[in-house]
Amino acid sequence: MTNHSETTGSSENGDVSKPVKPGRAARPHEGPGDEHQVTLRTPAELADALPYLLGYRPEDSIVLVALRDRDGRGRFGGRARLGIPADVDDWAGAAGQLVHGLVTGSERRGVRPEQMVAYLCQEPARGETGREVMERLQPLAQRLRVACGTLDVPVVEALCISAGRFWSYCCDDAVCCPAEGTPMGPPGTSVLAAAATYAGIQVRGSLSELRARLLPREDAAALEQEAALDAAAMVLVSRILDDTGRSQVAEETLDLAQRVMRRLAEAPPVSGVPAEDLRDDQLLGHDESAALILGLQDRTTRDRAAEWMEGDEAGPALRLWRALARRCVGSYGEHAAAPLTLAGWVAWSTGDELEAREALAMALGADPDYLFARLLHQACNEGLDPESVRRCLRAERGGRAGPGGGVSGGEEQARGSADSEVTEASSASQTPGGRRRRTRSLTPVGAIRRRARTQAREPGAKSGRPGNSAGGDRPGSARTGRTRSRPSGAGAGATGRKDACAEGTGGGEPGTEGGRRATPMR
DSSP, X not given: OOOOEEOOSOSOSOBOOSXXXXXXXXXXXXSTTOTTOOOOOSHHHHHHHHHHXXXXXOOSEEXXXXXXXXXXXXXXXXXXXXXXXXXXXGHHHHHHHHHHHHHHHHHHTTOOOSEEEEEEEOOOOTTOOHHHHHHHHHHHHHHHHHHHHHTTOOEEEEEEEETTEEEESSOOOTTTSOTTOEEOOSTTOSHHHHHHHHTTOOOOOBHHHHHHTTSOOOSHHHXXXXXXXXHHHHHHHHHHHSHHHHHHHHHHHHHHHHHHHHHHHHSOOOSSHHHHHHHHHHTSOHHXXXXXXXXXXXXXXXXXXXXXXXXXXXXXXXXXXXXXXXXXXXXXXXXXXXXXXXXXXXXXXTTOHHHHHHHHHHHHHHOTTOHHHHHHHHHHHTTOOTHXXXXXXXXXXXXXXSTXXXXXXXXXXXXXXXXXXXXXXXXXXXXXXXXXXXXXXXXXHHHHHHHHHHHHHSTTOOSSOTTOOTTTOSTTOOOOSOOOOOSSSOTTOOTTOOSSSOOOOSSOSSOEETTEEOOOOO
């Protein structure tokens, strides 16, 4: 299977009344505290509400939305998304994994889904109609219903959205659900859309638009950038492999990153996301990018760069990490794991969970064994508070700035890392009763030892010793020289692709990446 799954959005950001049945209106909510609660009465309103439930417009996607009962009201719970596998033989496995991941993930948070709403979103191929898409995907809808029924969670509505229309797989009433499909209303016209607008919730466009900010460049400048990376590797690799040289490269990398961040912060504003990214690309030279990309392959350097995650530093840092991810071109695709992970971390730290999940999943697409990305991905999906990681990084920064500032190379490896703190935070996830376990404060060395114990218990964790993963995520290690990138045309961001390479995103309910079980996304 070549798809990766995700859950997106908060676990609760809208309400529906009891089961939503085609053509049957639900009673509106009334009473104190219901000012942001809305009632979805029809399949049309459910279809129009989907982007607001996810925070973006899904493409080529299976989406599940859990419902649970609260005081006689059906309330939205967790959401899960999975790219539709191109191979029909993968549909049953994809449906089972997606349903199982969403149900078990909800159970870990103490709220088991009672019902499901399923969506299949796919645009017609050339020469195909929306109705033909609906008919072609009908077996997939049936597999979703069977998988949900196996876990005693009935699907109360299953919709196919294609070519500006929607069809219900659960309703055979030609009056409300005609065979030719029902036209989608203008975007943003549902009651949930109105409530979301009132509450300040915005739809971010499609995932492909978000990924475009993080994918490697494929223009003429990409060849120049790859040549700069080759030249920088000839100089930096030998220095990074030497203990003394490694610390010098680290300081040079961080000093250069701070200079570029100041340059980005002082740049005049422009209008529009593409223009913003183009401006940032023009402010960053090929040689600078190469030095930064290679320098960040060292874990301790990357952890120090991760300290720029709040305040005035966060915005320029995020722009820099995005720009560097776009510079990991050609055979340097796997090197994107470091800047993508940093971009995901800063996005999560500043409250943008959607970009965080996507960037972290793309980091795993670039290097599936990148430990920091894997741990952050799990922690973000579990709904953990990033403050625990921020505290760790503040303490590291304060320790260097305090009396006797700085530590030696050997001491730096013995200290706690961001990897350690994320693992510790993950072990403090919610108990089945909804309470959070208290996180015990660890010394740096204790955190590393605790990581070895907790990672062995993590769902979906790979075998092998923590801290000894491939891809330059060993303490003090670096990926050096040229590496063969995965086939994709987007070596750093495998999400959303329909080729033989695994998708990777955010926030995944269990899916697969190249036959590999993906970390659950919450």
